[in-house]
Amino acid sequence: MTATGASVLVEALARHGVDLVFGIPGTHNVPIYQELAARGVRLITPRHEQGAGYAADGYARSTGRPGVVLTTTGPGAVNAATALAQAYSNSIPMLLISPGLPTDHPRQGRGYLHESKDQSAALHALCAWSHRVGSTREIPAAVARAFGSFAEGRPRPVHIEIPYDLLDAPAEVRVMEPYRIVSRPADPGALDAAARLLAGARRPGFVLGGGVQRPPGQPVGALAVTLAERLGARIVTTVNGKGAVPESHPLVLGAMLHLAGARDWLAGCDVVLAVGTELGSAELWVDDFALGGRLIRVDVDPGQMYGDHVADVPVVADAELALRGLLDRVTPRAAPPAPAPDLAGELRDLTRRWEGTLEALGRALPPDAVVVGDNSMVVYHGALLGLPFDPPARFLFPSGFGTLGYALPAAIGAKLAAPGSPTVVLTGDGALQFCLQDLATAVELELTLPIVVSDNGGFGEIRDEMSRRPMAPVAVELPGPDLLALAAAYGAGGCRADTPEELFKALVAALNSPLPTLIVVAER
Structure with missing residues (x-):
């Protein structure tokens, strides 16, 4: 198709299911706004770009779909940086789109409106990646890369910068259809090892983090509860795991990970299954926490296996696939659960x-x-x-x-x-x-x-x-x-x-x- 950079961008977004965008119009992104309106994409205008980022975050957490933020160049993009960094911290899929200075802009600067030293590099430091496209033909590939990164592993925010001279310039472009992402199953050997460790545990405990959270109707939390019932394991959640499992359940302690009594209980478990959590100090509220037992980690991010708490059994997989695999391998046992810690x-x-x-x-x-x-x-x-x-x-x-x-x-x-x-x-x-x-x-x-x-x-x-x-x-x-x-x-x-x-x-x-x-x- 022969199209401007702005229309190519909006076409690529629409093909990836985007029907709602948060942002504020500015001099350099008006061509995008013109195309969004023409495609019927709903525009929400918070009163500050930081609020636009937080709104996209809330939208993404509630739907499981990426939240999209559209800012102008320079201060508009930088205003959204705090929300971008928060989304990175909590593994939230967010796409920030901003124009950039023109393709022929000299590196040493010339006093352009909204000029900054290196906008893309500044935002790259706060999110999974920032990419400045070099041509209109590159725009649909950048959008596809963004949505692929949300689905292929740990979802984290990304930034696409489009030089604003490309937005109104026509070019011959092919806009591809989204490619299908298939979740990677867990290694059967890792699941076998995890199941053996859980089956032999006398005091098993689960820690469930944000990786267990799903939009309503998806069964990941229910799978974790079923596995805990089979093993007599008690469950504590992180802040981001709160509400993933019913806190009224007798085996669920709640989002208590930062209580001293809960940490002492967890340190006393002989086997801990940690699903979708960093087990970081921001959740534990201490820097020197140490587990006393063996650790099974389930996470889509391989890097989590070797963090502050190194996995004895690493299971690199989506939480749902891993929990289903463990349920296939673990049979119910008659032993009652260990006493709950007194946190009252x-x-x-x-x-x-x-x-x-x-x-x-x-x-x-x-x-x-x-x-x-x-x-x-x-x-x-x-x-x-x-x-x-x-x-x-x-x-x-x-x-x-x-x-x-x-x-x-x-x-x-x-x-x-x-x-x-x-x-x-x-x-x-x-x-x-x-x-x-x-x-x-x-x-x-x-x-x-x-x-x-x-x-x-x-x-x-x-x-x-x-x-x-x-x-x-x-x-x-x-x-x-x-x-x-x-x-x-x-x-x-x-x-x-x-x-x-x-x-x-x-x-x-x-x-x-x-x-x-x-x-x-x-x-x-």
């Missing part, structure tokens, strides 16, 4: 401050709710531990890289992905103000979206850390704006909830409102 006291100490908020959330949320949390104390000390989830409920959280401002835009992406699923934002007053402007996006889209804000007057976690050093708190007390007045200015609803009963009633009302509702809860 530690759990109570951590969650006490948010007890009323969690109780109200637990009563108000439907069984299929999606909770999108920020890196706020009410989330990682509160909801992560004290708000149990059973599928199909979902918990979205930016662990690892640990950004702030994630929850509101990511919830917008999640709600667009599953309009029928009740979706709730849970954040703090400090985190909310990183992306508060996306209240305008939620209002514009007429989203039913309760936004629960735990107001502790600033950056509470850092304030506590400073007090423990000890030192006087510095730069952590934030004289708060009138959040309810801001919500009204954006056209959203808003109220204050001073008691758990008021919060419960506000949540019920917000879940039935045609617009987003900001609910402020004082937690000082």
Whole structure:
């Protein structure tokens, strides 16, 4: 076909199933916007490119499909960099597309609009790869490479840069059809070795991470529970594994990996099966954790087998295929499970401050709710531990890289992905103000979206850390704006909830409102 670079790009995206794009138009990407509109691709316009990236992240976690972000050159692309790095940390498939400076741009710079030293190299440092195409003919191949990388192994974000002089320039191009990716099965010998080790274990334990998470209806978590039942193994999940298996199940401890009691229990297991997790310090909250038993690792990323916790039995495969293979090899045994660790006291100490908020959330949320949390104390000390989830409920959280401002835009992406699923934002007053402007996006889209804000007057976690050093708190007390007045200015609803009963009633009302509702809860 004879087509411009912009039309070739959009044709390639459409053939890969893209029907929704998050981004902000700018001088250099207008030709792409013209083609997207012509192809009927829905355009969502957050108020900042970082929010566009978080929204694409939430969309990807909720659908299993890549989230697509479209920015302009220079500051637009760099604004999305934090979201790109967060997606890398959590293995989220995200495609960031930006124009670049023209093909004949001199390396030493000439003062072009949005000129940067090396935009592609800057973003390459934060994602799986960044590729600057050299011709219009290369565009469909770059798109195919991106979608192939999402399906062939560990999904991580990528960036494609297209010199903006190619976007309006016609060329003879062939746009290929997507190629089919077949998941690599696990090595039968590795599965045999893992099954033998599990069959002989006296105190087996499972750690399930984000690699077990799938969109609703896919059975990976259920397979893990069935295997645990056959072995009498207890299950602990990482933050990204929360909600993959029912936390009401008697063998499931929940997302407790960072509790000292849970770590002691895991260290005492004679065989640990870790599925789709790095077992990293960001999940464990300590740097010196060591397992006492043998380790079986299941992961699509071969590099995970030789990380901080080296696998005794490495199983390089998709989690579903590996778990099915283990179920084919492991028979039920009569021995009862080892006693569960006593985590009640530690759990109570951590969650006490948010007890009323969690109780109200637990009563108000439907069984299929999606909770999108920020890196706020009410989330990682509160909801992560004290708000149990059973599928199909979902918990979205930016662990690892640990950004702030994630929850509101990511919830917008999640709600667009599953309009029928009740979706709730849970954040703090400090985190909310990183992306508060996306209240305008939620209002514009007429989203039913309760936004629960735990107001502790600033950056509470850092304030506590400073007090423990000890030192006087510095730069952590934030004289708060009138959040309810801001919500009204954006056209959203808003109220204050001073008691758990008021919060419960506000949540019920917000879940039935045609617009987003900001609910402020004082937690000082």
